[in-house]
Amino acid sequence: MLYIHIPFCDSKCNYCNFNSYTNLHHLQNRYIDALLHQLDFEIDRFQIEQFQSIYIGGGTPSTLSIKNIEKLFSQLTRYITPETEITIEANPNSANRDWLSAIYQLGINRISLGVQSFNDRKLKFLGRNHSKNQAIRAVENSHSVGFKNINIDLIYNTSIDNLELIQTDIDTLFSLPISHTSLYSLTIEEGTPFANMKRVQREDIELTKYIIQRVDKKFPQYEISNFGTPSKHNLGYWQGKNYIGIGSGAVGFLKNRRFYPNRDVAKYIANPLDIEIEKLTESDLKLEKLFLGFRSIVGVAKEILNHCEIEKADILVENGKLRFENGRYFNIDYLLADEVALFVSDVIECR
Ligand SMILES: C[S@@+](CC[C@H](N)C(=O)[O-])C[C@H]1O[C@@H](n2cnc3c(N)ncnc32)[C@H](O)[C@@H]1O
Numbered sequence: 001m002l003y004i005h006i007p008f009c010d011s012k013c014n015y016c017n018f019n020s021y022t023n024l025h026h027l028q029n030r031y032i033d034a035l036l037h038q039l040d041f042e043i044d045r046f047q048i049e050q051f052q053s054i055y056i057g058g059g060t061p062s063t064l065s066i067k068n069i070e071k072l073f074s075q076l077t078r079y080i081t082p083e084t085e086i087t088i089e090a091n092p093n094s095a096n097r098d099w100l101s102a103i104y105q106l107g108i109n110r111i112s113l114g115v116q117s118f119n120d121r122k123l124k125f126l127g128r129n130h131s132k133n134q135a136i137r138a139v140e141n142s143h144s145v146g147f148k149n150i151n152i153d154l155i156y157n158t159s160i161d162n163l164e165l166i167q168t169d170i171d172t173l174f175s176l177p178i179s180h181t182s183l184y185s186l187t188i189e190e191g192t193p194f195a196n197m198k199r200v201q202r203e204d205i206e207l208t209k210y211i212i213q214r215v216d217k218k219f220p221q222y223e224i225s226n227f228g229t230p231s232k233h234n235l236g237y238w239q240g241k242n243y244i245g246i247g248s249g250a251v252g253f254l255k256n257r258r259f260y261p262n263r264d265v266a267k268y269i270a271n272p273l274d275i276e277i278e279k280l281t282e283s284d285l286k287l288e289k290l291f292l293g294f295r296s297i298v299g300v301a302k303e304i305l306n307h308c309e310i311e312k313a314d315i316l317v318e319n320g321k322l323r324f325e326n327g328r329y330f331n332i333d334y335l336l337a338d339e340v341a342l343f344v345s346d347v348i349e350c351r
């Protein structure tokens, strides 16, 4: 698995603290060269022969020129098979038809569009630089140039949400030729404009349940925020697979180590191999398996639990909170994922 981080955006949204910048576009060519340099190094470190999935995320990958995407692919082609899932994130304002057609021709087979809402007032509130109609056009263009695997990101639990707005968003979502949707509950991140504003977030559990139940009927939920045809790349993360992360703000993972390239874009370009390493303990790795497993259809293998944890998981099975099948425990209500993981793993509760 390979993740490629693109740290450029055309504008900064009110909620977002991803590692992305609106004033660094002039570094794009040099950034691509640095990515290719790190890629070479990581392919060697991870002993890669082929990728099961590649994910180009950001920031806004649709700010990249076709020339630069071609350059990336000229180095990636030999690790790509017909089964490789290749996703790229795109924003409705920059993903025009020519760009979409060119990336589809290059072999990218999954597109993830950051739509957030189909309500113009909500888009403005979130600080998005596109309209509802632009978002719809981007989805239709993606479909008409050939994409069969299309994801739409939406955000909910904002203070201007109400049942009617959410119903219209879901109706519009259902009317489009997509295979997947990611629905994110708004989180307030430090350093964003929303962090300094009052009443931007409103957690409404009834509305959340309504959204999940309705969307699940058309696009089955397979993780707390993900619905539809499961993405190989997402599943790989939750299954604890190794992944290369290239670019400033990317993260890589190999067995018991995490790799963090420099988050500062200029410093990353100057030295793409200046990578911090974090060592994970056995208990870190196990806790991660519990949290990721209970948030998704991946579940948790009984064999990684000790007798005390098994006792607690079995209590949850008796209470109808977990399902046990083929040696694994599966969560029934993903909204309770963290509570379930904490209950099963909490040493204090062990006799
Ligand atoms: C890397 S980001 C964005 C991709 C692309 N640049 C875009 O905005 O269209 C991936 C997704 O994370 C979600 N996201 C980012 N910050 C969030 C926040 N604070 N709360 C909830 N969702 C968030 C948004 O839905 C966004 O589309």
Ligand code: SF4
Pocket (backbone or CB within 6 Å): 008, 009, 010, 011, 012, 013, 016, 017, 018, 020, 058, 059, 060, 091, 114
């Ligand atoms: S949500 Fe997307 S477009 Fe908006 S600032 Fe974050 S990465 Fe950039």
